Amino acid sequence: METPEKPTRTFSKRLVAVCVALAWCALFYAIYSAQASVAVAGFTFIAGLGGTYMGVGHMDLRQLLTALRPTADDGPGYGPAMPEPPGDKP
Numbered sequence: 001m002e003t004p005e006k007p008t009r010t011f012s013k014r015l016v017a018v019c020v021a022l023a024w025c026a027l028f029y030a031i032y033s034a035q036a037s038v039a040v041a042g043f044t045f046i047a048g049l050g051g052t053y054m055g056v057g058h059m060d061l062r063q064l065l066t067a068l069r070p071t072a073d074d075g076p077g078y079g080p081a082m083p084e085p086p087g088d089k090p
Contacts, residue, residue, distance in 0.1 A: 009057070012053065012056075016050070016053045019047055024042075026047070027039055027042035029044065030042060
């Protein structure tokens, strides 16, 4: 079984980078103009963007690992044979 090509997610990387950069600019402006409530919201927004991006990446990795897991439908000869469990044989 071949591993599928890994998606580069270039568009989403750039989109997150641009949004985080703009959020940092807005955050610095809010701190400069003494708007504390906007600054708190800015920190929350930046953390949310990063967390969402990493969460989606984690789900992609989990899906890939699930797809590569051997199943009973794969038939004989897929991977090493399982040893017989110890016990009484008739």
